Amino acid sequence: MSLLHRLSWPCLIAALVAVAGSAAAGDVETRYQEHCAACHGETRLGGVGPALLPENLERLRKPEALNVIRDGRVATQMPGFADKLNADELRQLAEWIYTPVVPAPVWGEKEIRGSHVVDAAAARLPARPGRGLKGADPLNLFIVVETGDHHISVLDGDKLERLHRFPSRYALHGGPKFSPDGRFVYFASRDGWISKFDLYNLVVVAEVRAGLNTRNAAVSSDGKWVLVANYLPHSLVVLDAADLSLARIIPTWNAAGNKTSRVSAVYDAAPRKSFVVALKDVPEAWELSYDPAAEPVAEGLVHDFQYKEGAFKPGMFHPRRTLLTDYLDDFFFTQSYDEILGSSRSATKGQVIFLDGRKKVAELDLPGMPHLGSGITWKWKDPAGRERTVMASPNLNAGLVTVIDLETYETVKQIPTLGPGFFLRSHENSRYAFTDSMMSKENRNVLQVIDKQSLEVVAQIRAEPGQTLAHVEFTRDGRYALASLWEMEGALLVIDARNLREVKRIPARKPVGKYNVWNKISRSEGTSH
Numbered sequence: 001m002s003l004l005h006r007l008s009w010p011c012l013i014a015a016l017v018a019v020a021g022s023a024a025a026g027d028v029e030t031r032y033q034e035h036c037a038a039c040h041g042e043t044r045l046g047g048v049g050p051a052l053l054p055e056n057l058e059r060l061r062k063p064e065a066l067n068v069i070r071d072g073r074v075a076t077q078m079p080g081f082a083d084k085l086n087a088d089e090l091r092q093l094a095e096w097i098y099t100p101v102v103p104a105p106v107w108g109e110k111e112i113r114g115s116h117v118v119d120a121a122a123a124r125l126p127a128r129p130g131r132g133l134k135g136a137d138p139l140n141l142f143i144v145v146e147t148g149d150h151h152i153s154v155l156d157g158d159k160l161e162r163l164h165r166f167p168s169r170y171a172l173h174g175g176p177k178f179s180p181d182g183r184f185v186y187f188a189s190r191d192g193w194i195s196k197f198d199l200y201n202l203v204v205v206a207e208v209r210a211g212l213n214t215r216n217a218a219v220s221s222d223g224k225w226v227l228v229a230n231y232l233p234h235s236l237v238v239l240d241a242a243d244l245s246l247a248r249i250i251p252t253w254n255a256a257g258n259k260t261s262r263v264s265a266v267y268d269a270a271p272r273k274s275f276v277v278a279l280k281d282v283p284e285a286w287e288l289s290y291d292p293a294a295e296p297v298a299e300g301l302v303h304d305f306q307y308k309e310g311a312f313k314p315g316m317f318h319p320r321r322t323l324l325t326d327y328l329d330d331f332f333f334t335q336s337y338d339e340i341l342g343s344s345r346s347a348t349k350g351q352v353i354f355l356d357g358r359k360k361v362a363e364l365d366l367p368g369m370p371h372l373g374s375g376i377t378w379k380w381k382d383p384a385g386r387e388r389t390v391m392a393s394p395n396l397n398a399g400l401v402t403v404i405d406l407e408t409y410e411t412v413k414q415i416p417t418l419g420p421g422f423f424l425r426s427h428e429n430s431r432y433a434f435t436d437s438m439m440s441k442e443n444r445n446v447l448q449v450i451d452k453q454s455l456e457v458v459a460q461i462r463a464e465p466g467q468t469l470a471h472v473e474f475t476r477d478g479r480y481a482l483a484s485l486w487e488m489e490g491a492l493l494v495i496d497a498r499n500l501r502e503v504k505r506i507p508a509r510k511p512v513g514k515y516n517v518w519n520k521i522s523r524s525e526g527t528s529h
């Protein structure tokens, strides 16, 4: 008796569906190899085009993916396939790229080293501002990330003119990080690429792919190390900041050694000579010292792999864990860097964690989804005339900015805004802080200006209805604020920070963020670090 005869009807139908399904999967895979693999990689890990892994596509809805495959993407190399594939074939491809790659992709030592590129000639260029800067103050440059066509612009922050524009990796995310002298800037892409750019000579010096899906990166205050926070694989990757060569891989195992975690974010804690890390899937915060004199850590399981003989003293990059009861999604340092203020997307309360004591010491009244990574601080006089330092954070799912007293951790005020927003910015020399409401449908074209003493919204800056206006960064002296008109044919709006009038527009393609060298390297209280 044949196998078919031995199967019952329900079994037979299931078997036929499975065969048909795998044939369809086979077809779609063949079509992928024929039309897509050359740019997106045979195993969807990316190439000239971005990686097409479910993790990397989380922020692209399937109907949008279908549109891109059918019609292409403006201002990129992605062509439309409407003339080559029929509607069914396009739909199958759009579905299939959201399925996991089997076997699961690996990105370890071999792959990281294999991706590493150094421009030897660029690495020898002189350590003084070159002609390309046209005499601009190298500490008042702006780096503008334009994700409309994946480019970076370098602006002269005094003349407020573009000096240079060059292509970036696909979908940069997070603020770029600078070397302590401001000469080099490091970018991280969601696809895991880290690029080092020389601002004096306007060239890319080195690149490496440190992960398949990356959150952000931080640079140590001694300028020696770059730490990369990955979602995929679950790891932290230490790179030598000189040439981005691989130095260490630290898989993110929990203290019990039975679970790994995605990494939510990593930031440099300069006064502590350490990096602080938030883990997404296990309730732990880590501190990794880059101080050669750091005491070795006795506790905890460590699985890590070192690739630079003699570069690390025993206390370096060994996680000091704070065990928590809640997951940490993002966080903010207090002025002293002794504590972090952490948020968790699952909880209604934030947590204050004392880093030396490695424990939670207080709770914060933080409703909604505060975006602590965008928090800023300033000096504020309370009604009794006492000067306090306050921290304020926008909120990703509620129209409010929360202001917290950093001495008592009490909420000073919840400032109502026109809608949920991403960013908050100010400058020591400005009486104003700017916030957006870009997560709101009706009001995403409005920037709101908060008076830092009265804690009231005192003005609005409006773009056309339907457009998005968000993300501000000040010039080095705080005289002008640059805001992003976040459209494909968008612009940077230069706003006089005293009278709040627009003085100029600099065209830019979806300029998601801009960063002033001086404000970053001096850790200005009005900007993210």
Ligand code: DHE
Residues within 6 Å of the ligand: 059, 147, 172, 173, 174, 175, 176, 215, 216, 217, 264, 265, 266, 330, 373, 422, 471, 512, 513, 528, 529
């Ligand atoms: Fe971001 C910074 C997390 C979605 C644009 N974003 C950050 C940082 C974190 C973070 C932890 C700080 C890293 C740093 O600067 O080193 N972002 C998240 C998320 O969890 C979230 C909500 C969802 C996600 O899937 O990642 C998210 N972020 C976005 C966007 O949709 C934005 C608006 C558009 C985009 O390009 O992805 C966006 N995030 C930004 C920008 C910064 C950023 C421009 C840098 C802000 C700064 O001024 O320093």
